Structure formats: C-alpha cells, structure tokens
Ligand SMILES: [Fe+2]
C-alpha cells in the first residue's frame with residue numbers, strides 16, 4: 001500500500017485522570033478509528049495512559065515560530081502582569 | 096440488564112470519587128452531579144464576567160498611567176477566566192447561549208459582591224485585595240475538585256490570579272500611608288467591602304443548600320465556614336500592616352481556637368442581594384445585555400463569513 005494515501009494523525013495521550021492530554025507523536029492511518037487503534041498499539045504499550053485523542057494533522061491550525069515576536073508578543077515590558085512585580089511590606093510573608 | 100447497568104455505573108462512579116480519581120467529560124456521571132456542576136461552574140464563570148463591571152468603571156479614572164495599565168491587565172485576565180470556565184462548563188453538554196440566557200434572565204446567579212458599586216479609587220484597591228483574596232482562597236481549594244476540566248481551569252486561574260490581590264494591596268498600602276483623607280478613603284472602602292467579601296464564601300455550612308452533596312461528590316473540597324475562617328485569619332495581619340481600624344469590632348484572637356473570632360454576618364442582606372435587591376443588580380444585567388446585544392453584528396459577520404468560505408470550498412471541490 002502506498003503510504004502517501006494515508007493521512008497523518010497527531011496523537012495525544014492522557015497519562016492519568018485529571019491531567020491534560022499531551023502530545024506524544026504522530027502516525028499514518030486511513031481514518032480516525034484506525035488511527036485510534038494504531039495509537040493504542042504504538043503509543044500505549046506500557047500503560048502510558050488512560051485516554052487517547054487523535055487529530056488529523058491537516059485539521060490543526062498552527063502559528064509559526066518565526067512569527068513569535070509579531071504574533072505572540074512576549075510582553076516583556078508588561079512586568080506588572082506578574083505577581084513578583086509588586087513589592088509587599090516586609091511584615092507580610094505570603095499573599 | 097437494564098436495571099443492573101445503571102447501578103454498576105453508579106458504583107464505578109462512586110469508586111472513582113472515593114479513590115480521588117477525576118471525573119472526565121465522557122465518563123458516566125449521575126445526572127444530579129452534572130446539574131450541580133453546571134450550576135456551580137456557570138455561576139463561577141458569570142462572576143468572572145460580571146466582576147469586570149465595577150472595576151471597569153475606574154479604568155478611565157485611574158490616578159496614574161501605571162495604575163491604569165495594571166487595572167486593565169487585571170480586568171483582561173478576568174475575561175479570560177470567564178472564558179476558561181464557560182468552556183469547561185460546556186464539556187458537560189450545555190451551550191454558551193443557554194448559559195448566557197440563564198445569567199440574563201436571573202436563573203443563574205453570580206457572586207453577590209459584584210452587585211455593590213465601586214464608589215472610590217480605594218474600592219479598586221480593596222476589591223483586588225479582599226475580593227480577589229477571598230476568591231483565591233476558594234479557588235485554591237477547588238484545584239482539587241473532582242471534575243477534571245474544572246480542576247484544570249482552577250490551576251490556570253490561580254496562577255494568573257496571583258498578581259490581582261497584590262496590586263489591590265499595593266493601592267491600599269499607598270492610600271493608608273498617604274494623607275489623612277487618603278487613609279480615610281482606604282478605611283471606608285475596606286469597611287464596606289469587608290462584609291460582602293465574607294459573604295462570598297456562601298451561607299454557614301448548616302444553612303448551605305448544596306453543600307453536603309457537593310462535599311460528598313468532592314465538587315467542593317472544604318466547607319464554606321472553613322474557607323471563610325482561613326480568609327479571615329490570613330487577612331487580619333494584613334489589615335494591621337496597613338494601620339487601619341478593624342472593619343468589625345468583634346474581631347479578636349481566640350487563643351483556644353487558634354483562630355480569629357468575628358461578628359455575625361448580616362445574612363438578610365446577603366439573601367436580599369442574591370435575590371436581586373442589591374444596589375447594582377439591575378444595572379449589572381442591563382449592562383451585560385447591552386454589551387451582548389451590541390456585539391451581535393460581529394457574531395453575525397463571523398457567521399456570514401464562515402458560510403461564504405464553506406460555499407467557496409464546496410464549489411472548488413466540485414470543480
Ligand atoms: Fe478571576
């Protein structure tokens with residue numbers, strides 16, 4: 001079978017209840033049901049998780065790292081968004 | 096089979112709760128658990144959103160450019176918190192429009208504190224310090240709530256929340272160490288906001304309608320009175336550092352309990368405000384409706400654009 005005819009799926013695994021699904025890798029599959037089974041067979045061989053998500057890669061809209069400065073502005077000049085920016089009187093130990 | 100399966104599902108659910116496992120969106124859950132969560136989480140989301148109003152009134156009147164930037168950043172965070180919480184609530188199978196409608200028709204509640212006006216600049220300080228302070232105490236406990244998406248939203252929110260209280264305290268500190276008039280302004284704001292902040296933790300445990308079931312299901316992890324006491328104990332020393340008078344003459348250290356004693360909360364006022372008779376209830380919902388309606392043309396444009404895109408895609412696919 002020609003691999004080009006298969007779509008790429010990105011695989012996300014939740015390692016334990018209560019945690020986010022985390023990206024673990026990708027694979028080729030003919031449809032999402034198959035992708036799920038392949039992901040199970042490849043990515044969760046040692047009880048890595050309790051739940052798997054597969055997403056066809058073409059359905060992911062991604063920003064480019066080159067654009068980080070213009071797109072995800074680092075906000076370095078907005079120090080006041082961080083708690084450490086605020087000086088508390090010495091007598092206040094935690095807030 | 097039909098009778099055994101639900102029982103089995105319920106037993107499995109109970110076991111997960113017992114084992115401190117999180118419940119995730121596609122898990123089976125009792126209908127009442129789902130309802131209870133939707134009520135609490137949407138109420139929480141509405142509070143984040145409505146809470147922007149009293150502070151928002153001060154953006155244009157902030158005393159310096161720095162204070163203005165800080166306040167704006169805080170309020171923007173609260174909009175984000177509303178979004179996280181609405182999205183987490185929607186994993187339970189309800190829609191955003193249902194949630195908004197429940198808010199606007201008064202079916203859903205939000206924290207009663209936001210039905211009080213922010214009268215002076217000191218109110219902005221006292222709100223960040225006390226209201227966000229109380230919310231943080233509550234939210235830290237909720238990081239361990241049993242519903243996964245809610246717990247994860249809380250972790251994110253608590254991280255962002257950390258500067259809100261500090262910026263409020265910074266304002267209060269500047270006023271309390273300023274001129275006699277400024278100090279008086281700080282005192283007055285604290286006196287007014289203190290009691291509604293205590294009410295944020297809800298009724299006494301014995302009178303709380305949803306509490307015992309919520310505790311059993313670990314939606315709530317600590318009781319209203321426990322969290323309220325925790326907030327009081329951590330805040331009294333902060334009042335002393337400001338050099339302000341106590342907002343409640345009955346506050347005194349109880350050596351035997353290892354906690355501060357305090358006066359009784361005016362529960363009549365609490366229920367009046369919750370049930371719509373607070374100073375700003377009407378105004379808050381009216382403003383929300385207006386903002387929502389005024390945004391309709393944007394939503395409409397987005398819908399039309401999407402349809403147009405879809406049509407274009409379909410016609411190129413046919414070729
Ligand atoms: Fe918030």
Ligand SMILES: [Fe+2]
Pocket residue numbers: 173227256259
């Ligand atoms: Fe906040």
